[in-house]
Amino acid sequence: MRLSAMGDVAMTVPVLRAFVKQYPEVKLTIISRPFFKSFFDGIPNLDFFAFDEKERHKGFLGLLRLYSDVKKLKVDAFADFHNVLRSKVVSLLFALSGKKRATVDKGREGKKELTRAENKIFKQLPTMFERHAKVFEELGFSVDLSHPQFPKKAVLSAEITNLIGENYQKLIGIAPFAQYDSKVYPVDLMKEVIEKLAANSSNKVLLFGGGKKEIEILDALAQPFENVINMAGKIKFQQELQLISNLDVMLSMDSGNAHIAAMLGVKVVTLWGATHPYAGFLPFNQSLENALTSDRNVYPKLPTSVYGNKIVEGYEDAMRTISPEDVVSKINKLI
Numbered sequence: 523m524r525l526s527a528m529g530d531v532a533m534t535v536p537v538l539r540a541f542v543k544q545y546p547e548v549k550l551t552i553i554s555r556p557f558f559k560s561f562f563d564g565i566p567n568l569d570f571f572a573f574d575e576k577e578r579h580k581g582f583l584g585l586l587r588l589y590s591d592v593k594k595l596k597v598d599a600f601a602d603f604h605n606v607l608r609s610k611v612v613s614l615l616f617a618l619s620g621k622k623r624a625t626v627d628k629g630r631e632g633k634k635e636l637t638r639a640e641n642k643i644f645k646q647l648p649t650m651f652e653r654h655a656k657v658f659e660e661l662g663f664s665v666d667l668s669h670p671q672f673p674k675k676a677v678l679s680a681e682i683t684n685l686i687g688e689n690y691q692k693l694i695g696i697a698p699f700a701q702y703d704s705k706v707y708p709v710d711l712m713k714e715v716i717e718k719l720a721a722n723s724s725n726k727v728l729l730f731g732g733g734k735k736e737i738e739i740l741d742a743l744a745q746p747f748e749n750v751i752n753m754a755g756k757i758k759f760q761q762e763l764q765l766i767s768n769l770d771v772m773l774s775m776d777s778g779n780a781h782i783a784a785m786l787g788v789k790v791v792t793l794w795g796a797t798h799p800y801a802g803f804l805p806f807n808q809s810l811e812n813a814l815t816s817d818r819n820v821y822p823k824l825p826t827s828v829y830g831n832k833i834v835e836g837y838e839d840a841m842r843t844i845s846p847e848d849v850v851s852k853i854n855k856l857i
Contacts, residue, residue, distance in 0.1 A: 527778070528558070528778035528781075528782070529777065529778035529780075529781045529803070530603075530604065530650075531554055531558045531561055532561060532778060532781035532782045532784075532785045533650045533651065533654070533781050533785075533803075533806065534552075534603055534654055535561055535562065535565075535785040536651060536667070536670055536784070536785055536806040536807070537651055537654040537655055537658075537665060537667065538550060538552070538562070538565060538568065539565060539670070539671055539672075540655075540665050540666065540667050540669075540670065540671070541658060541663065541665050542565055542566055542567045542568060543671060544663075544665060544666065545663055546566070546567060548567065548663070549567050549568075549569070550567060550568045550569070551568075551569045551570075551571050551592070551595055551597065552568060552569070552570050552571065553571045553573050553588070553592065554570070554571075554572075554573055555572070555573055555575065556572040556573075557759070559572070560759065560760045560763055561763075561782075561785070564673055569595075571591070571592060571595075573588065578591075579591075582611070585608060585611045585612055585615075586615075588612055589611075589612050589615040589616070592612070593616075593619070597616070597621065598621065598622065599616075599621055599622035599623065599624075599661045600612070600613050600616040600617075600621055600622070600623040600624075601623070601624055601657045601658065601661060602623065602624070602625040602626060602657070603626050603654055603657060604626070605625050605626050605627075605628055609625075610625070613625060622661055622662075623661075624657045624658075624660035624661050625657065626653050626654060626656070626657050627653060627656065628653070629647055629648060629653065629802065632647045633647065633801055633802075633828045636798070636800060636801055636825060636828075637801070637825050637826055637827055637828055637832075639823050639826070639834075642823075644800065644818075645800065646800045647800060647801055647802045648802055649802045649803075649804060650802050650803060651667055651806055652667075652802075653802070655667060670787075670806070670807050672785075672786060672787025673767065673786060673787070674767075675767050675768050676763070676764035676765075676767045676768065677764075678764060678765065678768060679761065679764070681757070681761070682757060682761055682764065682765055685751065685753070685756060685757070686726060686728065686751055686753075686765075687726070689726075690724060690725065690726035690749065691724040691725075692722075692724060692725050692726070692770045692771075692857045693726050693728065693768055693769050693770050694719055694725055694726065694727045694728070694769065694770060694771055694772075694773070694853060694857070695727075695728050695729075695730060695765075695766060695769040695771070695772040695773065695774075695779075695783065695788075696712075696715075696716065696727060696728070696729050696730065696772075696773045696774075697729075697730040697731065697772065697773070697774040697775065697777060697779035697780070698712050698729070698731065698739075698740075698743075698773075698775065699731050699736050699775065699777070700775040700776060700777040700830065701777065701829075701830065701831075702796070702827075702829070702830035702831050704795050704796035704797075704826075704827065704830045704831075704832075704833065704837070704838075704840075705775045705776050705777065705794070705795045705796060705797055705830040706775055706795070706841075707775065707793050707795075707841050707844065707849075708839075708841060708842060709739060709743075711841075711842065711844075711845075711846050712743065712846075713743060714846035715773070715846045715849050715850055716729075716743055716744075716747070716750055717746075717747075718846065718847075718850045719850060719853065720747040720749055720750050723749060725749060726749050726751070727744075727747070727749060727750040727751070728750075728751055728753050728765070728769070729743060729744055729750065729751065729752045729753060729754065730753055730754060730762070730766075730779055731752075731754040732754055732755070736754060737752065737754045737755050740752040740754050753765065763782065763786070766779075766782060766783050766786055766788060767786040767787075767788065769783065769788045770788075770789070770856070770857045771788065771789045771790070771791060771853055771856045771857050772788050772789070772790045772791070773790075773791045773792075773793070773849065773853060774790060774791070774792055774793075774805075775792065775793055775794075775795075776792060776793075776794050776795075776797045776799075776803060776830065780792050780805045781805050781806070783805070784805035784806040784807060784808055785806060787807075789808070789812070789856045789857075790805045790808050790812065791812045791813075791814065791849065791852045791853055791856065792804070792805060792808070792812065792813045792814070793814050793841065793844055793849065794813060794814065794815040794816060794825075794841075795816055795830065795840050795841040796824065796825060796826045796827045796830045796832065796834070796837065796840065797825050797827055797828065797829065797830050798815055798824060798825035799813045799815070800825070801825065801828050811852075812852055812856065814844050814848060814849060814852065815844070816840040816841050816843050816844060817840075817843035817844075820840075820843055821837055821840045821843070823837065824837070824840060
């Protein structure tokens with residue numbers, strides 16, 4: 523199985539957990555970047571194979587080496603959850619050697635119909651979780667996702683406990699950034715959300731992000747409040763996963779953090795700008811009611827993009843139609 527970006531990888535985890543529970547006699551090997559190994563910790567009958575994109579597995583010859591390396595594991599079938607050129611090459615090599623293979627259908631045509639400006643077909647598309655399960659079905663394994671299992675909350679280290687303290691009843695995570703600006707809730711409105719949540723002294727609000735610019739913004743958001751802490755740059759990624767598993771709720775944009783929280787069984791409130799959960803990226807096991815979308819009556823062309831990478835003139839303020847009061851209300855209902 524070949525995997526790449528953070529959100530993509532996180533979305534496979536609930537499906538893999540369901541698979542190993544229903545087929546304990548089958549061994550899985552996940553091929554992905556070393557950074558993502560911790561996503562799969564604790565899943566039985568699952569091995570992790572590190573994809574070395576910079577050296578051993580770089581370029582076409584590298585893909586031949588990847589095929590050779592994985593072939594030594596004596597695999598019976600190859601499931602391509604990524605459907606890009608590199609994974610297609612490896613999948614083809616396995617097919618030529620007589621192995622079963624199946625590739626995820628990303629539903630590109632349906633997504634075009636959902637996001638186009640004219641003659642838009644506004645309907646719910648299959649989720650990525652359903653699409654991943656379909657890959658297994660093509661290989662002869664029907665996977666039931668209706669009774670999900672999640673890992674237990676991680677035991678927090680003394681280092682993390684010292685950072686966040688112990689004087690709280692509810693632990694709320696906020697991940698206010700995304701890859702594209704069209705998916706990011708305006709900072710002034712997010713400040714209002716944080717202010718309202720921090721007004722309840724039993725809440726502890728933890729801010730997540732990365733990169734120098736994001737850390738500066740998060741520091742400014744946290745600074746006025748004793749019970750708001752910027753976690754960015756203070757702990758390692760593995761520790762961040764442990765901390766997220768202990769949240770009562772995560773507030774996130776349409777981004778990888780939403781899928782990470784969901785794969786750990788945490789309740790998630792998501793905010794959507796240029797994108798929309800109908801494209802199939804609603805976090806796993808989460809209700810559409812907790813996905814707050816920009817007002818399509820005001821901005822009828824929404825969603826304008828599957829991933830948020832398209833800029834539509836006049837739609838820059840679409841997320842301002844999501845009120846801070848509504849965001850806080852959703853969070854309070856869940857905790």
